[in-house]
Amino acid sequence: MNLFKIGWKYLTFRPLSTGLNVFLLALGLAIITVLLLIQDQFEKKMNQDAAGIDLVVGAKGSPLQLILSSVYHIDFPTGNIKMEEAQRLSKNRLVKKVIPLALGDNFQGYRIVGTNHDYLELYGVSFTSGNPWAVPFEVVIGSEVAAKSGLKLGDEFTSSHGISVGSHDHDLHNFVVSGILSPRGNVVDRLILTSIESVWYTHDEGESAPEETSIDSLASKEPTIDHQADTTALGETDHEAKFHLPVAKTGFPISDQEREVTTVLLQFRNPMAAIQLPRMINSGTSMQAASPSFEMSRLFELLGVGISLLQGLAIVLILVAGLGIFIALYNSLKERKYDLAILRAIGASRMQLLTLIFLEGLMLTFVGAVLGIGLGHSFLWLLVGVSEQNIVSSIQPWIFLKQELWIVAYALGVGVVASIIPAWSAYQTSIAKQLTKA
Amino acid sequence: MLLEANSLKYAHSGQKVMTFPDVKLDAGEALLILGKSGSGKTTLLNILAGLLAPIQGEVILDGVKLTSLQGQKLDMFRGKNIGIVFQKPHLVAALPVRQNLELVHFFSKKKGQDIDQLLTELGIHHKAKSSVLTLSEGEAQRVSIARALANSPKLILADEPTSSLDDENTENVIQLLKVQAAKIGAALVIVTHDHRVKNQVSNYIEVKSA
Numbered sequence: 001m002n003l004f005k006i007g008w009k010y011l012t013f014r015p016l017s018t019g020l021n022v023f024l025l026a027l028g029l030a031i032i033t034v035l036l037l038i039q040d041q042f043e044k045k046m047n048q049d050a051a052g053i054d055l056v057v058g059a060k061g062s063p064l065q066l067i068l069s070s071v072y073h074i075d076f077p078t079g080n081i082k083m084e085e086a087q088r089l090s091k092n093r094l095v096k097k098v099i100p101l102a103l104g105d106n107f108q109g110y111r112i113v114g115t116n117h118d119y120l121e122l123y124g125v126s127f128t129s130g131n132p133w134a135v136p137f138e139v140v141i142g143s144e145v146a147a148k149s150g151l152k153l154g155d156e157f158t159s160s161h162g163i164s165v166g167s168h169d170h171d172l173h174n175f176v177v178s179g180i181l182s183p184r185g186n187v188v189d190r191l192i193l194t195s196i197e198s199v200w201y202t203h204d205e206g207e208s209a210p211e212e213t214s215i216d217s218l219a220s221k222e223p224t225i226d227h228q229a230d231t232t233a234l235g236e237t238d239h240e241a242k243f244h245l246p247v248a249k250t251g252f253p254i255s256d257q258e259r260e261v262t263t264v265l266l267q268f269r270n271p272m273a274a275i276q277l278p279r280m281i282n283s284g285t286s287m288q289a290a291s292p293s294f295e296m297s298r299l300f301e302l303l304g305v306g307i308s309l310l311q312g313l314a315i316v317l318i319l320v321a322g323l324g325i326f327i328a329l330y331n332s333l334k335e336r337k338y339d340l341a342i343l344r345a346i347g348a349s350r351m352q353l354l355t356l357i358f359l360e361g362l363m364l365t366f367v368g369a370v371l372g373i374g375l376g377h378s379f380l381w382l383l384v385g386v387s388e389q390n391i392v393s394s395i396q397p398w399i400f401l402k403q404e405l406w407i408v409a410y411a412l413g414v415g416v417v418a419s420i421i422p423a424w425s426a427y428q429t430s431i432a433k434q435l436t437k438a
Numbered sequence: 439m440l441l442e443a444n445s446l447k448y449a450h451s452g453q454k455v456m457t458f459p460d461v462k463l464d465a466g467e468a469l470l471i472l473g474k475s476g477s478g479k480t481t482l483l484n485i486l487a488g489l490l491a492p493i494q495g496e497v498i499l500d501g502v503k504l505t506s507l508q509g510q511k512l513d514m515f516r517g518k519n520i521g522i523v524f525q526k527p528h529l530v531a532a533l534p535v536r537q538n539l540e541l542v543h544f545f546s547k548k549k550g551q552d553i554d555q556l557l558t559e560l561g562i563h564h565k566a567k568s569s570v571l572t573l574s575e576g577e578a579q580r581v582s583i584a585r586a587l588a589n590s591p592k593l594i595l596a597d598e599p600t601s602s603l604d605d606e607n608t609e610n611v612i613q614l615l616k617v618q619a620a621k622i623g624a625a626l627v628i629v630t631h632d633h634r635v636k637n638q639v640s641n642y643i644e645v646k647s648a
Contacts, residue, residue, distance in 0.1 A: 001537060001544040013532035339530050345489065346585065347511040347517015347545040432489040435524055 003352065007359040014332065018364060021324040025368030025414070026375055033376025035310055036403050041395045043300075048073070049187040050292035052122050054274065057081070057082050057089060057281055058263035062301060063290035070101055070263040071292050073111050073187055077103050080260040081287050087252050089281065090273050091131035094267060094273035100252055102199040103262040105159040107175070110145045112192045114199030114261075117249045122265070123188045125425030129153050130179030136243050139175045139194040151177050159202060168281050173202060173243075185396070195247035201258060216370055230364035318414060325364055329357060333422045341434035354427045361419030362412055369411035373404055439498075440625045441593055446495035448481055455493070458482045459643045461627075465592070468616055470628040470635060472647035479629045480525075482645055483597050486627065488516050500592050517546035521586030521624070523596040523615070527569040527578035535581055536566040542588040550589040551571045551622070560584050560614065576607050583611070587618050591634070594619050596628045600635060612638045 011018045050071050058066045061078030070073035090098040102114030117132055130153045156174035281289040340353050381397035443461040456478045463469050473479040484490040488504050497504040529538050539553045557563040560580045602606040619626040
């Protein structure tokens with residue numbers, strides 16, 4: 001027998017009232033937990049995914065949409081830009097590096113991103129198995145894609161047009177998995193990466209099959225395969241041949257056609273570029289430039305209203321729970337004055353009774369806090385479970401943050417505050433008066 | 439002398455000062471405190487228990503001046519040396535029978551009597567794990583007696599322990615108190631206006647309202 005046990009017995013003696021208060025408190029704390037987790041992971045993820053990207057250049061439209069579609073791969077792209085124009089931009093002295101992206105297809109809802117090996121480097125990927133793509137139609141798939149679709153090294157699949165499931169299939173040429181990435185916890189996990197050439201060729205076939213005669217003689221520029229130089233005239237075989245040529249590993253792919261890319265990820269050479277480049281691009285070209293950090297802070301500003309609303313609701317819930325705990329303790333105290341007097345009569349000191357009431361408040365709120373945190377994580381887990389491929393699905397529901405300890409501390413604070421008056425009144429109880437009141 | 443109370447006086451707020459007769463009691467003896475309702479006999483009991491502080495006079499139990507103890511020391515002394523049977527059982531409803539007695543051991547920080555044995559002697563061992571809400575009045579009263587005995591006190595105080603009991607139970611309860619008090623060598627003080635009790639305990643003092 002000890003004070004903990006006695007307090008616990010008193011709490012469980014009134015399961016309904018105790019349960020209601022614990023539940024109310026837990027609900028409030030669960031909301032706070034969810035907000036905390038989402039905010040923390042979202043911001044981390046957002047920053048992580050945008051790391052190393054100073055500017056995104058794409059077709060004119062909403063700058064936020066441009067960022068969302070080409071950095072986080074969640075919204076639709078704004079359109080395409082001429083590769084020539086992008087190439088011209090990349091030669092600007094303020095530009096350190098550009099990574100072109102060609103978007104527009106998907107496999108089972110996972111986006112196929114045509115790019116070069118710089119993109120792999122940007123996100124510092126490592127391979128679970130296989131290698132980066134070397135020829136057209138070879139793809140590298142992210143860990144989540146591999147896990148959910150069941151694709152393995154060497155497997156083939158056809159892509160669908162558009163960036164969501166259900167559009168028509170490009171079934172003329174299959175993609176082949178050449179590499180699988182290890183999980184990084186960033187956007188790459190959800191992507192299928194390939195060369196820009198792959199994306200081009202997929203669409204060439206879909207739109208105009210006989211185009212093969214006009215296909216590039218880029219082979220001549222590839223030093224390793226100079227025998228290809230005279231295959232241009234071979235017609236039929238040329239069509240096959242270009243599929244086996246190595247693709248561009250860095251910079252833009254070479255093409256003699258007028259080609260398009262979707263966006264260009266850009267790194268500044270110096271801080272000066274941050275001031276000059278966006279203005280230059282937005283006013284001097286048909287493209288638009290958007291800064292990921294600026295657009296994301298704008299987005300968070302927009303979401304901020306909703307977040308503060310939820311926070312407000314959570315605080316109200318916690319206050320109501322605190323009030324509930326206070327009323328429950330205070331009411332039960334009225335009935336318990338006899339009990340307290342008896343405890344004093346058999347040797348309990350005033351301090352022990354004070355401690356007992358505080359302990360009850362603390363136990364109640366501690367259970368509430370633990371339940372609330374558990375509820376918050378479970379709720380997030382459910383949320384992640386139902387949202388398949390958007391950004392929410394990459395949130396880890398079972399990561400525990402240090403701030404959650406603050407939730408516990410906060411809850412215990414509520415417990416202490418709610419117990420002050422009941423505990424004091426227990427401290428003041430006169431035994432003789434209570435016991436003779438019959 | 440185990441228990442001595444000399445020239446005690448007490449005044450409830452806004453009321454006349456009450457003067458109480460002196461009490462002298464040896465270990466193993468029993469004493470009745472008689473008086474009409476409102477005469478202040480429960481007040482005297484509370485003073486003897488250290489639950490109320492008299493405005494004058496002293497209570498000495500086993501050589502310790504109870505009336506000069508205060509706060510936690512007084513609570514502790516009471517817990518170790520005095521067992522009280524209240525007019526109503528006042529058991530802690532949240533705890534089963536056995537744990538109601540364990541409370542005594544915890545708060546008095548004293549091993550006291552073996553709880554199972556005590557329950558057996560009082561004939562309520564089969565109820566040890568039951569909720570106190572399921573007890574009959576007689577059973578509840580016996581549990582409250584067991585609670586008063588659990589710390590092997592030197593002084594047992596009983597406040598109208600029989601007021602709500604029938605003749606048979608009354609005799610049993612008083613008999614039980616006497617036997618148990620004698621067994622552990624405690625002094626027994628019973629406050630009552632119940633004439634049925636007088637037949638069993640001869641030694642008494644009377645409290646008269648002045």
